[in-house]
Amino acid sequence: MAETTLARLLQKNARDLRDRPAIREKDRGIWQTWTWRQYHDEVRDVALGLAALGFKRGERLSVIGDNRPRLYWAQVAAQSLGGVPVPVYQDSIAKELAFVWNHAECSVIVAEDQEQVDKGLGREDQLTALRLVIYDDPRGMLHYKHDWLRSYQSVQELGREFGAKHPGYFEAEIEKGQPEDVAIICYTSGTTGNPKGVMLTNSNAIALAESFREADDVRPEDNALAYLPMAWAGDAAYTLFLSLVVGFCANCPESPETVQRDLRELGPTTVLAPPRIWENMLTAVQVKAADAPAFKRWIFETFRSAAERAEILRADGKPVPISLRLACMIGNVLVYTPIRDQLGLRRTKWALTGGAPLGPDTFRFFRSIGVNLKQVYGSTETTGLVSLQPSAEANPTTAGRPCPGIEVKIADRGEVLVRGPVIFKGYLKNEEATREVIDADGWFHTGDAGFVDPRGHLVIIDRAKDVGALQDGTPFAPQFIENKLKFSPFIREAVAFGNDRAFVTAMIAIDLNTVGNWAERRGIPYTSYADLSQKPEVCGVIREEIRKGNETLPESTRIRRFLLLTKDLEADDAEMTRTRKVRRSFVAEKYAAVIDAFYSGGRAVELEAAITYEDGRQGVMKSRVQVEDVDARAAAHV
């Protein structure tokens, strides 16, 4: 019989997969492995320790920190006892954390280290439900004396004692678990208002994993790197749900700074990464190539372009000439395999990108060097999965085919609707919001506008509510335009305006790394982000990039005017969500002066931006910023 809860799956893995690796953590420079049996015992000890401390069915336990086995175990332990884990973003500011912890009524917080403990204990008077804080790393905790505070180890010791006195308690608690019990609450960052707690059940989690396993090749022998924020539904789906169902090994890197090196050491067989990571990898390769001696650079460029030509032909279903095929075979030995090896992608069977669109150039690069990169589409409310590209149909424009058991249909206004066993149970304490997105027939309204192409692939255009029209009635999809801009390595963020206006304009945040690098190579001195962003040379480069982006857009939705922001858009300033989605209405309000200047023909605008530091302090940054025209002809129209 198929197991119906995640805790039972853990028991099954401990029984069937026994001494196969379940999770690894790099500690003191060495990969430490726990087998499924050890994983099970670790979870059992924490669970019993929690039980000894009075943790009851339905209570909520939050975890905060980097990806650590102990934090994953704590989540499974909570599930075993019928409790609900609530992972949170460790880089959230105190106010956001307090909101989530109070809203979800978290009584227990499992924190990675002192820094994270401080976020709970420092504001205990505001956290109404909190009664226990457990820390993993004892570093710096010597002088912390608090009734609520316990070390992870002491909880496990307590668990072993409790287990000796109450044999069978853990198993009996797992037995009580139901498929419809909430297995995790993931907070969506929400581009408007407070975050909402998405309740995902055991059956959601298992349905997701089963559907994915049917759509793609994933086995117990596989290895994955667990490095994405634990609070993101994607990580929960991948590192908890899929790993428990399939039985593959999740690997926790040593620290966020060592991810690239750890990736290479590990050579995972499956990789999930947001576009930002792929772009960074490509940039790293390009920088290395640019610094290489001329001959090596020539080899790299020659075979890279051969691979890309072949890839374009292949994607179009055209035959690849024999000479090009031969070049690719040589290139595979000389260039592609070594690059894959350097990036840690040599053994990768499939690699997924999702969460945001990935530039076609970047996408094509990875596919051409032999990385099976594919797009996946999903949202927190669909347990992270709706559609996936089959390996043979990978392309940079679509979101792939709906996965087995998941139905997709397009509503009247182009909104994508999804139905199936992966659709969440509801928002925590917010039935009204739940009713707004799940209709009577069980269709979940994603809020994304899209269509299904003739092949049966889903294509996402933009957020449905953001799609508007220019004054002349031309449809205007801001995200679509922004993505064209963001495909440029020089542009980190862009916000397009144009709804009910005569033409399209954009605010642009440059990418400090690539633009900084570019400036250094040309001997352009700069002191800070703000300074660099206002250099006339930088403005010229960005103008060129916008022209390139414009070429791929219809005449009427081309960008006419733009402005370079003196700071990047930041989640700490509430301009973006933690998953880096622009909070459009907030930004429009905050930068009202800019928009006004765009459409009144202003040449410059006084930017006064309130900035929030990580510790929650506020500051104000003032600067005078030029408003630029993309080309002189357009300026005449203003």
Next chain:
Amino acid sequence: MALVSALLEIRDVSKAFGGVQAVTRVSLEAQKGEILSVIGPNGAGKTTVLNMISGFYHPDTGRIVLEGRDATTLAPSRIAELGIARTFQNIALFRGMTVLDNLLLGRHVHMKTGVLGAFAYWGFAQKEEVAHRRRVEDIIDFLRIQDLRRRPTGSLAYGLQKRVELGRALALDPKILLLDEPMGGCNHEEKEDMARFVLDVNEEWGVTVILIEHDMGVVMDISDRVAVLDMGQKIADGTPDEVRANPRVIKAYLGETKTNAPGGSVG
């Protein structure tokens, strides 16, 4: 005065370089487990005192007593073996070597394997290397420099080099850590990190710290005791609050008697 004898005692030491009297009859005591800061204007003789403790210079008069035994004229290598490690005002790392090698080098005084044994790399030599590497990995973890293991130290940012130098001193497993301006030239964040490390070393590993630092904010925050030197003489010694209120200290820093306490970065 404490009745138990101090971990380190400096009694009436003086040091002159040619005609310059750098240090005149200075006495200091470091109790086990405390953070003692030595402050003073430039040229007050702070680094000279530190150099005398670490055996770099020998005092003209006076004595240095470590755990009850005389260490006045011992060589720097002998002082290191007795458990005193230091960092330098101007970073003194091996720039071409990796972070890992620099730290392993800090373990040198604890290594017993001879040249031949190390060459064969068998049995004891191998076991010893593993033990030392484990200790070094603890320090790497402690200082959060996991991503820098294989980087040549010369290529690191200044603040990180300071951190690695602290790591090398820690690799000695010292009883007393002498830090000569560990926060000099660091930005605000690097200073905060360094202050955190110094506190943690002191609290968790029980290492006694003697600190020379110009940043008064840091000194007053983390020190158990502060000694003030001026023109080669000790003019005050006490808790941060006592020192802050001492009129001689205020005079030495501000040149005139004012009610303000020394504040901000002096130097």
